[in-house]
Amino acid sequence: MYKEYDSQELSYRNKFLLPPDIIYFLGNSLGLQPNTTSIGITETLDKWHKYGVEAFFLGDNPWMEIADSINVSMANILGAKPEEVVIMNTLTTNLHLALITFYRPEKNKYKILVEENAFPTDAYAFKSQLRYHGYDPEEDLVVVKSRDDIIHYEDIEAILESGEIALTIFGGVNYYSGQVFDLERITKMARKHGSVIGFDLAHAVGNIELDLHRIGFDFAVWCNYKYMNGGPGAPGGLFIHERHHSDSEIGKLSRFEGWWGNKRSTRFLMRDDFEPEVGAKAWQLSTSSPIMLSALRSSLDIFDEVGIKKLREKSIKLTGYLRDLIGDKFEIITPQDSGAQLSVRVPDKILFAFLHRKGVYTDWREPDVIRLAPVPLYNTFEEVYNTSKLMIDFL
Numbered sequence: 001m002y003k004e005y006d007s008q009e010l011s012y013r014n015k016f017l018l019p020p021d022i023i024y025f026l027g028n029s030l031g032l033q034p035n036t037t038s039i040g041i042t043e044t045l046d047k048w049h050k051y052g053v054e055a056f057f058l059g060d061n062p063w064m065e066i067a068d069s070i071n072v073s074m075a076n077i078l079g080a081k082p083e084e085v086v087i088m089n090t091l092t093t094n095l096h097l098a099l100i101t102f103y104r105p106e107k108n109k110y111k112i113l114v115e116e117n118a119f120p121t122d123a124y125a126f127k128s129q130l131r132y133h134g135y136d137p138e139e140d141l142v143v144v145k146s147r148d149d150i151i152h153y154e155d156i157e158a159i160l161e162s163g164e165i166a167l168t169i170f171g172g173v174n175y176y177s178g179q180v181f182d183l184e185r186i187t188k189m190a191r192k193h194g195s196v197i198g199f200d201l202a203h204a205v206g207n208i209e210l211d212l213h214r215i216g217f218d219f220a221v222w223c224n225y226k227y228m229n230g231g232p233g234a235p236g237g238l239f240i241h242e243r244h245h246s247d248s249e250i251g252k253l254s255r256f257e258g259w260w261g262n263k264r265s266t267r268f269l270m271r272d273d274f275e276p277e278v279g280a281k282a283w284q285l286s287t288s289s290p291i292m293l294s295a296l297r298s299s300l301d302i303f304d305e306v307g308i309k310k311l312r313e314k315s316i317k318l319t320g321y322l323r324d325l326i327g328d329k330f331e332i333i334t335p336q337d338s339g340a341q342l343s344v345r346v347p348d349k350i351l352f353a354f355l356h357r358k359g360v361y362t363d364w365r366e367p368d369v370i371r372l373a374p375v376p377l378y379n380t381f382e383e384v385y386n387t388s389k390l391m392i393d394f395l
Contacts, residue, residue: 015302016229016378023360023383027375028175028203028341031229034302040294047290055290063290064264070293071281073300074237077308078201078220079211083279084239087296088260088288091202091223091236092121097283098219098238099129101253102196103167109194111140113159113168115151117176118143122169122200149177149333153185160193168195172204172220176365178334178341180208187217202226205237206303207339209312212239219244227340227375228303230296235288240280258285302377314376315340321381322374325388329395333369341373354394360387 016032018024024032047055047063056063067087075082088094103112110133112126127137142165144155151174159165168190173180183199190197197217204210206227212220220239224230244253259267261284263275276282303311322342323332331345345368346352352364362372374384 012306013378013380018378021359023387025360025362025372025374025379028226028371028373029363030225030232031227032378034229034298037231037295037298040298041291044290044294066290066293066297067288070297070300073304077206077303078239080213080239081242084213084242086238086280086284087235088238088284089236091221092125094221094236094238095122095125097256098198098221099125101255102198102218103129105133105166109164109166110135111142111164111166113142113144113165115144115170115174116146117174118171119175119200119202150179150335156186157189160189160195163193165193165195169198169200172199172201173207173339175203176343176369178338178343180337180339184215187215209308213242216241224296229299234296235292238280238283240283245279255283260284260286311376318374318376318379318381318384322372322384322388326391329392340375341371344370344372346370351391351394355390358390360390
């Protein structure tokens with residue numbers, strides 16, 4: 001079976017630099033390097049050499065225009081409008097900037113609702129924001145507990161019915177279990193109970209199909225070094241829904257501002273008064289690195305060519321194949337219809353260490369979970385088969 005599928009998919013794999021003699025199932029932590037990344041970075045360095053600061057405006061693809069093309073490509077992946085998207089900073093910085101705008105506690109409505117096993121940096125941000133506003137993180141960060149490793153929507157609804165939740169924010173895909181959340185269903189529940197709604201899409205972008213504009217939640221943040229293959233420390237992303245772009249709506253919002261969020265046409269006039277860019281770009285603070293943007297551009301070129309729909313179709317087959325091969329031998333806590341990840345519960349780290357010695361790179365999450373992420377862009381059905389055979393032979 002795997003040979004039939006792999007013969008159709010190797011063209012994508014050949015676009016990446018693969019670790020030698022390694023089966024790499026860690027794309028949910030750090031994606032692999034596209035083979036054009038070094039070319040893009042070198043071209044950026046050459047422009048710096050040739051033009052100095054004028055490289056922002058001169059030559060092919062001047063630096064000022066890199067972000068615009070990236071926003072268009074990212075919007076296609078997100079199901080968003082380009083003006084709703086901006087690439088900048090890192091995930092946690094963008095999360096804090098979004099919370100400054102959208103976490104608006106009131107006397108009787110001030111709590112933040114999250115899922116159990118949210119990514120740790122999210123929890124740190126939420127707790128610190130609660131403390132900043134004078135609330136108790138131990139009391140006012142409300143966690144939806146899982147049952148049988150799954151977050152159930154009726155449990156979310158029950159908590160929202162209290163009327164105390166000012167902000168609901170979930171992962172698009174839970175990093176620990178791999179559960180893919182129904183973003184539209186959660187958004188409707190949050191809106192019904194008067195809660196602002198946002199998502200951390202770090203494990204969803206480049207992994208599952210998204211429809212951010214139509215669903216209409218308020219904001220989202222993500223990183224671009226996992227499934228997006230932008231490289232370590234790649235700039236993150238921020239989505240601000242279009243309804244928050246109008247002058248009348250912005251007047252109701254708090255927002256930290258910096259010079260790169262000033263309108264491009266007047267940015268270099270160095271005026272004292274801030275004139276915001278259109279859309280999500282108004283949330284920018286500082287100059288983005290053309291070097292890091294060019295690295296992300298290399299990966300986005302591949303996504304532009306392949307399309308997220310086609311990748312998702314392969315991912316369902318690839319992850320489903322792994323589930324079929326090991327499902328009756330191991331406890332899989334990831335629900336069906338997952339993204340490019342299976343979380344497997346094991347009694348200790350011995351299997352994890354064994355796989356690593358055999359050249360299969362996965363990751364371990366305390367207390368008892370191995371995460372395997374077969375990424376459709378560069379992992380193959382043969383790799384899935386060989387890994388499953390190692391796991392079963394280990395028993």
